[in-house]
Amino acid sequence: MTGPRQTQRLSADDAGIAAAAELLRAGKLVALPTETVYGLAADASDDRAVASIYAAKERPSFNPLISHLPDVNAARRQGLFDAPALALAKAFWPGPLTLVVPASSSCTVCSLARAGLDSVALRVPSHLVARAVLQAAGRPIAAPSANRSGRVSPTQAEHVFADLDRRIDAVLDAGPTAVGVESSIVACLGGAPRLLRPGGVPRAALEAAIGQALVIVEEGGTAPLAPGLLASHYAPRAAVRLDAEAPRPGEAWLGFGPEPDGALPALAFNLSPSGDLTEAAANLFAAMRHLDDQRPATIAIAPIPMRGLGEAINDRLRRAAAPR
Ligand code: TXA
Ligand code: MG
Numbered sequence: 360m361t362g363p364r365q366t367q368r369l370s371a372d373d374a375g376i377a378a379a380a381e382l383l384r385a386g387k388l389v390a391l392p393t394e395t396v397y398g399l400a401a402d403a404s405d406d407r408a409v410a411s412i413y414a415a416k417e418r419p420s421f422n423p424l425i426s427h428l429p430d431v432n433a434a435r436r437q438g439l440f441d442a443p444a445l446a447l448a449k450a451f452w453p454g455p456l457t458l459v460v461p462a463s464s465s466c467t468v469c470s471l472a473r474a475g476l477d478s479v480a481l482r483v484p485s486h487l488v489a490r491a492v493l494q495a496a497g498r499p500i501a502a503p504s505a506n507r508s509g510r511v512s513p514t515q516a517e518h519v520f521a522d523l524d525r526r527i528d529a530v531l532d533a534g535p536t537a538v539g540v541e542s543s544i545v546a547c548l549g550g551a552p553r554l555l556r557p558g559g560v561p562r563a564a565l566e567a568a569i570g571q572a573l574v575i576v577e578e579g580g581t582a583p584l585a586p587g588l589l590a591s592h593y594a595p596r597a598a599v600r601l602d603a604e605a606p607r608p609g610e611a612w613l614g615f616g617p618e619p620d621g622a623l624p625a626l627a628f629n630l631s632p633s634g635d636l637t638e639a640a641a642n643l644f645a646a647m648r649h650l651d652d653q654r655p656a657t658i659a660i661a662p663i664p665m666r667g668l669g670e671a672i673n674d675r676l677r678r679a680a681a682p683r
Pocket of ligand 1: 398540555
């Protein structure tokens, strides 16, 4: 991955906030303070900027990311809030709570940030510097914790530099974060709200706000999830054939790099003709959806190298190909 040569340290004053927002609007990566942990922020509406988050973190898989908004009204333009979601937003926003809700028809969070799902994770942080940047950026900002994959979440600018120096454009330094653990995540997707991740808001407080117990979903747990309700991974309807040298008759084709000899089917897309893995990651979910929407029986997919973002792309493709 070719990152910026320098990671700027911005101070948490008007000039630093304006510079951070400007970088985000230009598709760059900026570590932002929130009340929980520092987030590695990028324009959530820009697939390519979001792909560069995964590249900088060296994340081996594409989990859906949280999109940050400056206030409740901005969040409500991105998602559909049922009664429990509204009650939680009213009680805890701004603050360390993330709500997973169905994406609205006006949602501008890109498909990579949503990992191809129809739902979207939204959060209105309370940190004043974060809110000022979000206000100035004027678009949803995706931000997972600003650490390299497998390392602990950063609660100080120095932690971010230790993990991501020269891999991101700037760190907006506002001193240590207050909460230190990530936001609580509650899914409100119809039916009983579910706690996907315990975090900065205690469970009892969440339950008091909605007047009912939360269903607890343990990550990687064995409890079966209702299909479509909480599916954390988008799976195409079509069968998927990986590491295909060329499409067979009747297959749709998802290429990468130079195309194989011979005619391609009408239903074909190339993730990156030049073989750029960041571009391929940015195109992945939208391309899969585009092909799958035409209802092919099988999508054949060219081999994707395992370097850089290739690991995360292959992880995603293996899941898409898994029997179901
Ligand atoms: O405190 C925080 O929440 C920090 C700060 C920076 O805001 N952010 C953070 O983001 O922890 P991230 O992207 O690392 O957390 C994403 C979590 C993952 O566990 C992911 O599975 C879940 O949110 N998530 C996001 N979208 C989802 C969706 N549509 N359905 C289910 N889970 C979702
Ligand atoms: Mg994290």
